[in-house]
Amino acid sequence: MSARAKSRVNDFVIRLANVNGTGSASANTLLMKAIFRMGVPVIGKNFFPSNIQGLPTWYEVRVSKDMYLARSGNVDVMVAMNAQTYQKDLKEVSPGGALIYDSTWPRDRALSRSDITIFGIPLARMCNEHFSNARARILMKNMAYVGALAALLEIDMDVIKGLVEEMFASKTKLIPANMEAIELGANYVREHFEHPLAMRVEPLNKTAGHIMVDGNTAAALGCVYAGATVGAWYPITPSTTIMDGFKSFSERFRVNKDSGERDYCIIQAEDELAAIGIVLGAAWNGARAFTPTSGPGLSLMSEFLGFGYFAELPAVLFDVQRVGPSTGMPTRTQQADVLAAAYASHGDTRHVVLFPANPNECFELTVNAFDLADRLQTPVIVLLDLDIGMNDWMCNELKWDESYRPDRGKVLDAEGVEKIEKFYRYLDSDGDGIPYRTYPGVHPKGAYFVRGSGHNKYGAYTEESDEYQEVVDRLNRKWHTAATLVPSPVIQRSKKKTGIAIVSVGSCDYAVLEAIDKLSAKGIHLNYMRVRAFPFSEEVTDFLEEHEKVFVAEQNRDAQLKSLLTLETSYPKERMESILHYSGLPMTCKCVIEAIEQAEAEGVAA
Amino acid sequence: MTYIAKPKIVHGGLARNALGLTIRDYEGGMSTLCAGCGHDSVTSAIVQAFFELDIPPHRVAKMSGIGCSSKTPAYFLSASHGFNSVHGRMPSVATGAAAANRDLYLLGVSGDGDSLSIGLGQFGHAVRRNLDMCYIIENNGVYGLTKGQFSASADIGSKAKKGEVNQQPPIDAVQMAMALGGTFVARSFSGDKSQLVPLIKAAIKHEGFALIDVLSPCVTFNDHEDSTKSYAYTRQFFHRAVHLDYVAPATEIKIAYDEGDVMPIELHDGSRILLRKVSEAYNVQNRGAAIDYIRAHQRKGEIVTGLLYIDESEPDMHALNRTTATPLADLPYERLCPGAEALNKLQQRFR
Numbered sequence A: 001m002s003a004r005a006k007s008r009v010n011d012f013v014i015r016l017a018n019v020n021g022t023g024s025a026s027a028n029t030l031l032m033k034a035i036f037r038m039g040v041p042v043i044g045k046n047f048f049p050s051n052i053q054g055l056p057t058w059y060e061v062r063v064s065k066d067m068y069l070a071r072s073g074n075v076d077v078m079v080a081m082n083a084q085t086y087q088k089d090l091k092e093v094s095p096g097g098a099l100i101y102d103s104t105w106p107r108d109r110a111l112s113r114s115d116i117t118i119f120g121i122p123l124a125r126m127c128n129e130h131f132s133n134a135r136a137r138i139l140m141k142n143m144a145y146v147g148a149l150a151a152l153l154e155i156d157m158d159v160i161k162g163l164v165e166e167m168f169a170s171k172t173k174l175i176p177a178n179m180e181a182i183e184l185g186a187n188y189v190r191e192h193f194e195h196p197l198a199m200r201v202e203p204l205n206k207t208a209g210h211i212m213v214d215g216n217t218a219a220a221l222g223c224v225y226a227g228a229t230v231g232a233w234y235p236i237t238p239s240t241t242i243m244d245g246f247k248s249f250s251e252r253f254r255v256n257k258d259s260g261e262r263d264y265c266i267i268q269a270e271d272e273l274a275a276i277g278i279v280l281g282a283a284w285n286g287a288r289a290f291t292p293t294s295g296p297g298l299s300l301m302s303e304f305l306g307f308g309y310f311a312e313l314p315a316v317l318f319d320v321q322r323v324g325p326s327t328g329m330p331t332r333t334q335q336a337d338v339l340a341a342a343y344a345s346h347g348d349t350r351h352v353v354l355f356p357a358n359p360n361e362c363f364e365l366t367v368n369a370f371d372l373a374d375r376l377q378t379p380v381i382v383l384l385d386l387d388i389g390m391n392d393w394m395c396n397e398l399k400w401d402e403s404y405r406p407d408r409g410k411v412l413d414a415e416g417v418e419k420i421e422k423f424y425r426y427l428d429s430d431g432d433g434i435p436y437r438t439y440p441g442v443h444p445k446g447a448y449f450v451r452g453s454g455h456n457k458y459g460a461y462t463e464e465s466d467e468y469q470e471v472v473d474r475l476n477r478k479w480h481t482a483a484t485l486v487p488s489p490v491i492q493r494s495k496k497k498t499g500i501a502i503v504s505v506g507s508c509d510y511a512v513l514e515a516i517d518k519l520s521a522k523g524i525h526l527n528y529m530r531v532r533a534f535p536f537s538e539e540v541t542d543f544l545e546e547h548e549k550v551f552v553a554e555q556n557r558d559a560q561l562k563s564l565l566t567l568e569t570s571y572p573k574e575r576m577e578s579i580l581h582y583s584g585l586p587m588t589c590k591c592v593i594e595a596i597e598q599a600e601a602e603g604v605a606a
Numbered sequence B: 001m002t003y004i005a006k007p008k009i010v011h012g013g014l015a016r017n018a019l020g021l022t023i024r025d026y027e028g029g030m031s032t033l034c035a036g037c038g039h040d041s042v043t044s045a046i047v048q049a050f051f052e053l054d055i056p057p058h059r060v061a062k063m064s065g066i067g068c069s070s071k072t073p074a075y076f077l078s079a080s081h082g083f084n085s086v087h088g089r090m091p092s093v094a095t096g097a098a099a100a101n102r103d104l105y106l107l108g109v110s111g112d113g114d115s116l117s118i119g120l121g122q123f124g125h126a127v128r129r130n131l132d133m134c135y136i137i138e139n140n141g142v143y144g145l146t147k148g149q150f151s152a153s154a155d156i157g158s159k160a161k162k163g164e165v166n167q168q169p170p171i172d173a174v175q176m177a178m179a180l181g182g183t184f185v186a187r188s189f190s191g192d193k194s195q196l197v198p199l200i201k202a203a204i205k206h207e208g209f210a211l212i213d214v215l216s217p218c219v220t221f222n223d224h225e226d227s228t229k230s231y232a233y234t235r236q237f238f239h240r241a242v243h244l245d246y247v248a249p250a251t252e253i254k255i256a257y258d259e260g261d262v263m264p265i266e267l268h269d270g271s272r273i274l275l276r277k278v279s280e281a282y283n284v285q286n287r288g289a290a291i292d293y294i295r296a297h298q299r300k301g302e303i304v305t306g307l308l309y310i311d312e313s314e315p316d317m318h319a320l321n322r323t324t325a326t327p328l329a330d331l332p333y334e335r336l337c338p339g340a341e342a343l344n345k346l347q348q349r350f351r
Helices: A023-036 A084-090 A123-130 A132-154 A159-169 A174-191 A214-225 A240-253 A274-283 A295-311 A339-343 A358-375 A387-388 A414-419 A465-485 A506-521 A538-546 A562-566 A589-605 B037-052 B068-074 B090-100 B112-116 B119-128 B175-180 B191-203 B231-237 B287-299 B317-321 B339-350
Strands: A009-021 A040-047 A056-064 A077-080 A098-102 A118-121 A212-214 A230-233 A265-268 A289-293 A315-323 A331-333 A352-354 A380-384 A392-396 A449-451 A490-492 A500-505 A529-530 A548-556 A574-581 B060-064 B081-084 B105-111 B133-141 B186-189 B208-215 B239-241 B242-247 B261-268 B272-277 B305-311
Touching: A009 A023, A009 A132, A023 A040, A023 A056, A023 A132, A023 A159, A023 A212, A040 A123, A040 A529, A077 A084, A077 A132, A084 A098, A084 A538, A098 A132, A098 A506, A118 A132, A118 A174, A123 A132, A123 A230, A132 A159, A132 A174, A132 A414, A132 B186, A159 A174, A212 A214, A212 A352, A212 A387, A212 B339, A214 A240, A214 A289, A214 A315, A214 A358, A214 A380, A214 A387, A230 A240, A230 A274, A230 B090, A240 A265, A240 A289, A240 B339, A265 B090, A265 B317, A274 A315, A274 B090, A274 B119, A289 A295, A289 B090, A295 A339, A295 A548, A315 A387, A331 A387, A339 A352, A339 A548, A339 A562, A339 B037, A352 A358, A358 A387, A358 A392, A380 A387, A380 A506, A414 A500, A449 B272, A449 B287, A500 A538, A500 A562, A500 B133, A506 A529, A529 A538, A548 A562, A548 A589, A548 B090, A562 A574, A574 A589, A574 B133, A589 B037, B037 B105, B037 B133, B037 B208, B060 B068, B060 B090, B068 B081, B068 B133, B081 B090, B090 B105, B090 B119, B090 B133, B090 B317, B105 B112, B112 B119, B112 B133, B119 B133, B119 B175, B119 B186, B119 B208, B133 B191, B175 B186, B175 B208, B175 B287, B175 B305, B186 B191, B186 B239, B191 B208, B191 B242, B191 B287, B191 B305, B231 B261, B242 B305, B272 B305, B287 B305
Parallel strands: A009 A077, A077 A098, A098 A118, A230 A265, A230 A289, A289 A315, A315 A380, A352 A380, A449 B081, A500 A529, A500 A548, A548 A574, B060 B081, B060 B105, B105 B133, B133 B208, B186 B208, B239 B305
Antiparallel strands: A009 A056, A040 A056, A040 A392, A212 A392, A315 A331, A490 A529, B186 B305, B242 B272, B261 B272
């Protein structure tokens, strides 16, 4: 075994190429979870089509003892189960890697490579011989390749068995058949091939205190824990599982066991225009309300977002970004709604935007978003993306602080209204730009008119220039207050002093962190700031100012984060250089490394 | 400025309702609509209805979209909470308001442009959801604020002020609401306050979506000869199918009537409505027959008014959702948060 090969223990990427609708998803999750339970850091990325059955789909599992949880950009083990994409899949394997294919059918001899190891396993034939039911024959092929991989990669069979038992806890009859299929694959490998591979799994203890969860589920939990009671939505990929999650957690925690009555109300609206209207109507009345959507929905909600900004109503909107423009690629990931979210709607509007980078932050920043929306009386947009939202991420266990109480902001209750002579909705009594509000029905003196038309500080309709300007200037003061309240950026400083930095956002995080490590080994040192909110706080500007050059890594074509930094900070744009990744697949550390190396080389040459 | 505060003058002799309030307490700012606008009559009917129902004004959320009709919430119930939303989107705001606080009285005022063009989808879905609210369309067949374009309720052959003839079929809010499962569907005329006030009262008390399509002529842009939404035309062709009286809960019915003539219907809060058929052929509880009747009269150019359909048995949005009785906005946080231990337990499945 060579030194290079040796280094591949707990450090490689498996890609599984399948046809969608054939039941491969549960087999792939099983594979990933088995590695996780062996204590080895792992992450799974699903590249799936906007389709229900018959199109190519890939699942990528990265095993990383160093906790590098982005895509590496390589494929070390390919499981090529889809004849349609075989040629392409074969090409993608990194030299020295391995490919497994179903040898039931002959391969085109022209399609071969000498720099990788190829394993032909007659998965279909074995399953056809072993199982009589037609559907089982298809499903069990997936389990059989999990078994083959288990033998090749030395994945603990007991761990797999335990997981299979959990998977079929409610249908225990299915356990033996699934285990048989796994054994079929494993035995074939044991009998026919030298195993395990150089790339293999060895038990570690690096996953204790961690979970594997997708960001949408974590955001849904955030809504429950923040005390949200009204959820309105229109189904759209990739945001749908936020409401699925909220529904299932609410059914578990918020239904009266005796009466069956619900402490929540979920409304599937006729469209996104209505979904955001429902949220504003509920928030006006004092409920915490939210809507999950994606880019096209954000476009539709823009008019009401401007209303929420001007009439000063809280709302929490999740935009789980997918590839645009237009319908784009609904099942692929991108960060291309940054500007659309920040400036949604006509007129002078700006919105508070939060950028979680992993499921932990999806949970925490969701709670934060509800507090900020109430405190600032304005819509808050939580900008996830498909990669965070729908893929299973290894992350820290979610923790809950029992002392948390929602910050409902400046709300006058009946007693509060009683004390004042007359209530005016838009007065800046505290100098922070945030007025006081009342909920309908609470007190006769608390009534006011919510309107998107011009109004003065007393809440009355106006077309007087001075009165109008006074209100929009005060909204600007509130915006400055917002910059002091939003989550700070996460800053990591290089051990060596450096004048270069990298700035990124959201799901770029792991790719950037890994790139920084690897570049540092090559003598390129970078400080790092991950922006977590708009408006930009002082810390963001200060960090930029410290550096003579800043790389901005993001997942869109038009450098939207860089544009936002250009517009909203005084940092000169000539000193910012973009690293852009917008293929629709999650960013790789490779793309970051290559961009910076190239730029540095050019810099030296110049 | 289109908002003028109205001086509040209370005469000693003004009648007081059960809350000790006078009708002045239910009024709003001075209307800035054109003199003679039908909408102002609807405003006055709303004021009357809420006054007579003894509803505390601050327990009412009055909502609207955009347009002349949508300006009117500023002209009534100044002590109520108002929400002037974006064009055609008031039903969604009302839905959210109802979701958060099921104890409020929701009153929506909209127009034919707001509900039947830009807001057709939201209007239809609020009906379908059986949202518990009173929804008034002030229908004049024309866009007033943008100066006289036809709306979707304009009749075929109706002529605009500048001479253009409408050739597209009208969308009828009443027939649409019936087709979509509406549980309280009425039509009235702004010039018929005696019909409108009891209708509004019954609509407020109905548990579910109550539509009143009120023909409310636009004196500036659609009150001329050859308009089918003018005062003259409406007065000539409106046809009362059913007469309605509203009787408050625990009130003895004093009106003399022959049995068989009058049909009492009990509403959820114990109040009753008494329906007196003007036309023998009309059945207010048969959706299909009601639509047939309306269509037959429509063919003759007649406008059927009154409470045209009612069904008190259908569940409203909250009944369908099985929402808890306490308004969601009033639930204490402690009841909503599952706590740290539940979170730990839940995460077993993520390992």
